[in-house]
Amino acid sequence: MTWALAAMLVSCGGSASKESGREPQELSGAGATFPLPFYNVVFEKFGQVKGDFVAYGGIGSGGGVRNLRDKIVDFAASDAFLSDKEMADIKNPVIHVPTCMGAVVLAYNLDGVEKLNLSGDVIADIFAGEIKMWNDARLVALNPNVTLPEEAIIPVFRSDGSGTTFVFTDYLTKVSPMWKEKYGTGKSVNFPVGQAAKGNPGVAGVIAQTKNAIGYVGSEYAFAQKIPYAQIANQRGELVKPTPASISIAASGEIPADTRCSITNSDAEGAYPISTFTWMIIYKEQCYSNRSKEQAIATLDLLKYILSDEAQAITSEVHYAPLPAKAKELSLKNLKTVTYEGVAIWQ
Amino acid sequence: MNDKLYKAILFFAAMVMPIVCGGVVYALVTDAHSAFEHFGFFRFLTSSEWNYTEGAEQYGALPFITGTLMTTALALLFCIPFSMPVALFVGEYFKGTKIAAVLATVTDLLAGIPSIIYGLWGFYTLRPLIMALDISPQGSGVLTASLVLAIMIVPYAASLSAEFIKMVPNDLKEGAYSLGATRAEVIRKVVFPVAGSGIFSSYILAIGRALGETMTVTMLIGNTNNIPESITSTGNSMASIIANQFGEADDLRLSSLIAIGLVLFLITALINMVGKIMIKRARIA
Numbered sequence: 066m067t068w069a070l071a072a073m074l075v076s077c078g079g080s081a082s083k084e085s086g087r088e089p090q091e092l093s094g095a096g097a098t099f100p101l102p103f104y105n106v107v108f109e110k111f112g113q114v115k116g117d118f119v120a121y122g123g124i125g126s127g128g129g130v131r132n133l134r135d136k137i138v139d140f141a142a143s144d145a146f147l148s149d150k151e152m153a154d155i156k157n158p159v160i161h162v163p164t165c166m167g168a169v170v171l172a173y174n175l176d177g178v179e180k181l182n183l184s185g186d187v188i189a190d191i192f193a194g195e196i197k198m199w200n201d202a203r204l205v206a207l208n209p210n211v212t213l214p215e216e217a218i219i220p221v222f223r224s225d226g227s228g229t230t231f232v233f234t235d236y237l238t239k240v241s242p243m244w245k246e247k248y249g250t251g252k253s254v255n256f257p258v259g260q261a262a263k264g265n266p267g268v269a270g271v272i273a274q275t276k277n278a279i280g281y282v283g284s285e286y287a288f289a290q291k292i293p294y295a296q297i298a299n300q301r302g303e304l305v306k307p308t309p310a311s312i313s314i315a316a317s318g319e320i321p322a323d324t325r326c327s328i329t330n331s332d333a334e335g336a337y338p339i340s341t342f343t344w345m346i347i348y349k350e351q352c353y354s355n356r357s358k359e360q361a362i363a364t365l366d367l368l369k370y371i372l373s374d375e376a377q378a379i380t381s382e383v384h385y386a387p388l389p390a391k392a393k394e395l396s397l398k399n400l401k402t403v404t405y406e407g408v409a410i411w412q
Numbered sequence: 413m414n415d416k417l418y419k420a421i422l423f424f425a426a427m428v429m430p431i432v433c434g435g436v437v438y439a440l441v442t443d444a445h446s447a448f449e450h451f452g453f454f455r456f457l458t459s460s461e462w463n464y465t466e467g468a469e470q471y472g473a474l475p476f477i478t479g480t481l482m483t484t485a486l487a488l489l490f491c492i493p494f495s496m497p498v499a500l501f502v503g504e505y506f507k508g509t510k511i512a513a514v515l516a517t518v519t520d521l522l523a524g525i526p527s528i529i530y531g532l533w534g535f536y537t538l539r540p541l542i543m544a545l546d547i548s549p550q551g552s553g554v555l556t557a558s559l560v561l562a563i564m565i566v567p568y569a570a571s572l573s574a575e576f577i578k579m580v581p582n583d584l585k586e587g588a589y590s591l592g593a594t595r596a597e598v599i600r601k602v603v604f605p606v607a608g609s610g611i612f613s614s615y616i617l618a619i620g621r622a623l624g625e626t627m628t629v630t631m632l633i634g635n636t637n638n639i640p641e642s643i644t645s646t647g648n649s650m651a652s653i654i655a656n657q658f659g660e661a662d663d664l665r666l667s668s669l670i671a672i673g674l675v676l677f678l679i680t681a682l683i684n685m686v687g688k689i690m691i692k693r694a695r696i697a
Contacts, residue, residue: 124659125659125660126660127659127660127661127662128659128660131662216549217549219549219550224630224635224648224656224657225656225657225659225660226657226659226660226661227660249465251464251465251466252660253464253657253660254464255462255463255464255465255637256636259550259636260550260552260634260635260636260646261634261635261636261646261656262635263630263635263655263656270535271552274535274536274539274540274551275543275550275551276543277549278550
């Protein structure tokens with residue numbers, strides 16, 4: 066009884082055994098739904114390799130970050146990196162580790178249109194309700210060999226707060242001054258027209274069911290469900306289709322040391338312009354909420370595994386894109402700074 | 413001794429429910445407090461702005477209160493022509509026959525179908541139909557949600573109404589028949605006046621069900637944070653905005669969502685209370 070009490074009172078419990086031959090641990094994480102299909106596969110493979118069990122709740126990026134702030138998970142997953150203000154709210158220092166890359170694609174439902182070209186400012190005007198018809202002159206100019214119907218456009222957006230919305234509006238804010246001024250960037254934005262649905266599957270479902278609809282969804286949902294999606298003109302004016310290759314190219318520019326950066330509207334050749342990293346976020350000091358050192362080691366093992374070539378090779382199989390070498394290198398360096406009771410875990 | 417123990421256990425078991433109910437109210441009020449404090453109670457209820465922009469956050473419940481009241485009122489309107497005939501069929505015309513029992517059972521079965529199934533049916537069957545009929549281009553909206561809600565509340569309204577119609581004393585009806593009244597006249601002049609407040613209360617309970625329905629409405633209403641301009645426009649109800657945004661909300665938005673929950677709780681409690689009182693009166697009469 067007194068033992069149990071004592072264990073509850075100290076902030077970290079468990080005995081620190083040797084790093085080799087540790088007991089299998091149960092890790093828990095929560096956050097973004099965007100990388101969920103990738104994580105499901107990776108966590109299972111990780112379990113086979115290390116024997117640890119990872120429970121992951123796809124509750125949305127914001128929810129995951131809140132759980133990390135409440136110190137009830139081992140890691141949070143988010144499609145949007147934490148802003149300086151959010152980092153300050155969490156109080157204890159955190160480390161961002163990119164796990165894979167994805168894109169936001171513009172999926173549509175138009176009879177007889179197999180290829181659709183769009184540009185950033187046109188997308189912004191469609192979602193702002195300024196371009197109302199499919200046969201608008203600007204859409205026709207982008208699609209010279211396609212007959213666009215004389216029908217009203219039905220934009221579809223996310224009704225819940227979402228990292229996908231964040232990436233999409235981050236792009237629109239960069240390419241359209243009108244969007245920046247009126248709507249801005251955020252996980253929830255006041256879209257003035259159209260209808261909304263919950264989650265990526267919800268939006269994909271509404272588009273698939275609604276003629277003349279267009280909406281933004283995580284790339285893997287469009288790839289896997291084979292909904293048609295548009296080619297988008299990047300900063301160089303090239304029309305690019307989202308593929309694992311064109312998404313990875315978007316990250317070929319400078320990446321800051323803490324890997325917190327937006328890679329939308331990349332100026333690299335052949336880059337898909339609405340690409341993003343998705344991150345896992347952990348505390349730099351792993352001793353909190355009665356966690357054992359073994360649990361901390363297992364958490365790092367998981368991240369190291371995700372950054373390995375073996376796990377990165379899974380990304381394209383499940384419709385994501387692998388991380389560039391630079392991002393992996395920076396992350397491994399950042400993970401070396403992770404401590405348990407002030408002592409670096411990886412010596 | 414045994415008796416005393418039994419009584420004590422019963423007492424504690426019975427006390428759990430009021431304590432849970434009180435706890436829910438307490439949690440809602442404390443968590444909603446900061447939204448009411450920030451915006452003011454009446455401004456929160458009457459403001460139609462729902463703006464996430466950091467620094468200029470503005471949350472008002474009016475679009476969602478309107479959405480809830482519109483879907484509920486329409487659902488009630490659409491439900492009457494279906495539930496009333498069922499109630500008369502079961503409670504009066506074919507009272508006590510096999511076919512009435514079958515119909516009553518089938519109607520009650522409707523109440524047991526999970527709301528997600530209604531939502532899926534609405535999404536994959538009714539919504540394309542609304543688009544095909546050119547009623548609205550996007551298919552989702554207040555009307556679509558209300559139609560499905562109406563089907564969902566039919567069993568609640570129908571089976572309770574039938575009970576009250578059955579309870580109308582035979583002497584009264586026989587009296588009317590002996591004076592030469594037709595069946596339609598008996599229903600209009602005898603059954604409805606006698607069972608009236610009971611029937612009314614069964615519809616009140618059906619409304620209570622429609623008010624809080626979440627999943628079906630979220631799938632069909634279109635989830636836009638504006639006051640619906642017409643019955644075919646998209647909107648959001650109080651339950652659906654909470655379901656949609658709870659996951660990512662924090663601070664002021666979270667508090668505002670909980671405040672909407674509190675308002676919904678109060679409206680539902682009030683309507684159920686009115687229903688219960690009406691039933692009591694109907695029984696006494």
